[in-house]
Amino acid sequence: MSAKGAGVPAPPGYRIRQELMDAERLARALARIAREIVERPHHAEGLVLVGVRTRGVPLARRLALLVGDAGLPPPPVGALDITLYRDDLTTVAPQPVLRGTEIPVSIDGRTVVLVDDVLYTGRTVRAALDEIIDFGRPARVKLAVLVDRGHRELPIRADYAGQTITTTRDEIVQVLLSEEDRQDRVLLLEKEPARPRPAAGPRARPPARPAARRPKGKRGRRA
Amino acid sequence: MSAYPHRHLLGIERLEPDEITSILDTAQGLREILDRPIKKVPALRGKTVVNLFYEPSTRTRASFEVAEKVLSADSLSIAAAASSVQKGETLLDTAKNLEAMNPDMIVIRHSAAGAPHFLARHCRAAIVNAGDGAHEHPTQALLDALTLRQRKGRIEGLRVAIVGDVLHSRVARSNVWLLSKLGARPVLCAPPTLVPPGIEALAPVTHRIDEAVEGADAVMMLRIQRERMTGGYYPSDREYHVRFGLTEERVKRAKRDVLILHPGPMNRGVEIASEVADGPYSVILDQVTNGVAVRMAVLLLLLGGTGEPS
Numbered sequence: 380m381s382a383k384g385a386g387v388p389a390p391p392g393y394r395i396r397q398e399l400m401d402a403e404r405l406a407r408a409l410a411r412i413a414r415e416i417v418e419r420p421h422h423a424e425g426l427v428l429v430g431v432r433t434r435g436v437p438l439a440r441r442l443a444l445l446v447g448d449a450g451l452p453p454p455p456v457g458a459l460d461i462t463l464y465r466d467d468l469t470t471v472a473p474q475p476v477l478r479g480t481e482i483p484v485s486i487d488g489r490t491v492v493l494v495d496d497v498l499y500t501g502r503t504v505r506a507a508l509d510e511i512i513d514f515g516r517p518a519r520v521k522l523a524v525l526v527d528r529g530h531r532e533l534p535i536r537a538d539y540a541g542q543t544i545t546t547t548r549d550e551i552v553q554v555l556l557s558e559e560d561r562q563d564r565v566l567l568l569e570k571e572p573a574r575p576r577p578a579a580g581p582r583a584r585p586p587a588r589p590a591a592r593r594p595k596g597k598r599g600r601r602a
Numbered sequence: 603m604s605a606y607p608h609r610h611l612l613g614i615e616r617l618e619p620d621e622i623t624s625i626l627d628t629a630q631g632l633r634e635i636l637d638r639p640i641k642k643v644p645a646l647r648g649k650t651v652v653n654l655f656y657e658p659s660t661r662t663r664a665s666f667e668v669a670e671k672v673l674s675a676d677s678l679s680i681a682a683a684a685s686s687v688q689k690g691e692t693l694l695d696t697a698k699n700l701e702a703m704n705p706d707m708i709v710i711r712h713s714a715a716g717a718p719h720f721l722a723r724h725c726r727a728a729i730v731n732a733g734d735g736a737h738e739h740p741t742q743a744l745l746d747a748l749t750l751r752q753r754k755g756r757i758e759g760l761r762v763a764i765v766g767d768v769l770h771s772r773v774a775r776s777n778v779w780l781l782s783k784l785g786a787r788p789v790l791c792a793p794p795t796l797v798p799p800g801i802e803a804l805a806p807v808t809h810r811i812d813e814a815v816e817g818a819d820a821v822m823m824l825r826i827q828r829e830r831m832t833g834g835y836y837p838s839d840r841e842y843h844v845r846f847g848l849t850e851e852r853v854k855r856a857k858r859d860v861l862i863l864h865p866g867p868m869n870r871g872v873e874i875a876s877e878v879a880d881g882p883y884s885v886i887l888d889q890v891t892n893g894v895a896v897r898m899a900v901l902l903l904l905l906g907g908t909g910e911p912s
């Protein structure tokens with residue numbers, strides 16, 4: 380979980396580099412993903428949204444409401460705890476804390492949209508695919524993420540992405556959602572410099588938000 | 603902080619309340635897997651578990667085996683009655699030889715109290731106590747607690763009567779420790795001949811079942827352990843049933859939503875009447891299902907992850 384970031388505030392040793400989304404942009408990104416889902420004709424029959432714990436679940440719930448607003452019957456929402464399917468469970472992962480998987484309907488023959496906050500190495504999605512297959516045989520599985528930050532280690536891509544950005548590996552994309560974190564915000568965190576700089580000069584400036592790091596694109600399916 | 607910072611599960615006595623709670627939380631999270639169409643997750647692939655049983659067991663052993671299979675661990679079960687133990691091999695030699703096959707965990711049941719602790723001192727593998735003499739049976743106490751928590755929503759404040767052969771019961775000891783640590787109020791009830799000396803320091807003791815059951819949120823019945831009895835602890839099964847058996851009449855003294863638990867195997871008509879065992883308050887079969895979930899949790903916490911803080 381290291382690179383995906385947890386709650387507020389930023390983990391020790393990291394500071395905010397850039398705000399990728401505020402509440403409004405986050406809402407717009409989700410609305411666009413919902414619209415794109417609705418536009419696919421084969422999704423109309425038997426759509427199931429399955430959020431990957433932790434923050435994929437509230438995102439899936441919001442998407443289900445938005446899909447309902449767009450004219451389709453609101454799809455059922457499930458929650459996937461992929462802990463037991465991690466490829467590093469018995470080697471480097473910390474002791475597992477289980478929050479449980481809940482798939483409320485049979486997924487046989489349905490279109491499952493996996494929902495997660497950040498797409499990074501693709502290993503979480505690999506685990507989620509393996510787990511979902513143990514619940515049945517869906518007609519197809521799609522992937523929706525709020526942020527695609529690159530650095531894939533497996534041949535996996537997002538079908539729907541709220542934002543696609545370029546990052547370095549030692550940065551963290553931190554997604555904050557009101558359901559878990561009391562605010563809607565997506566932040567790019569970077570490592571604190573090793574040594575504090577002398578007190579004079581640029582230290583006094585407000586937290587950096589360099590305009591140079593513009594997100595690369597807004598549409599998904601870019602991987 | 604790590605959820606369960608120990609290498610072994612030897613007993614309840616030394617555990618902290620939050621460590622017990624995290625085992626129960628993990629078990630609750632795993633419970634759902636048993637209802638899936640494919641009851642298997644890859645969590646412990648490549649891990650080997652030896653089930654070493656020096657005493658007869660149906661439930662506990664089957665339960666550990668199912669838990670191991672569901673989590674994809676490889677397991678082998680050794681029953682002492684059909685092994686080199688019959689040829690005079692010592693516990694240490696058996697363990698050392700098994701360990702030469704590099705298991706990650708040894709689950710042991712033994713008639714001698716302290717046998718799992720002995721193995722923990724001499725083996726590299728994680729050791730799980732599946733019952734040692736009249737000392738402890740930690741996974742049984744955990745599955746009882748999980749069952750209580752599911753049905754009552756809490757453990758704290760529950761009045762729990764533990765009735766029967768307390769003298770020979772590792773289940774009673776583990777349960778008294780666990781329930782006390784989580785803030786419940788256990789009461790022990792047994793004939794004077796079946797009360798171990800000193801137990802009253804852990805929980806109040808009564809010799810009258812009506813008194814123990816009065817106002818209880820749950821009644822845990824203990825099996826009369828004939829195989830461990832060397833003398834006459836009570837005149838006859840019939841008399842035991844009359845004085846200490848849980849009957850429908852006696853259940854009425856408890857709270858209206860009382861839960862009846864029994865670790866099995868039951869002696870119907872001795873410590874428990876059939877109508878009670880099969881009645882509406884009985885959660886005996888829930889206990890069995892929860893037993894698998896609790897053992898999965900113990901396997902996962904001991905073998906999954908590195909024990910590093912999360």
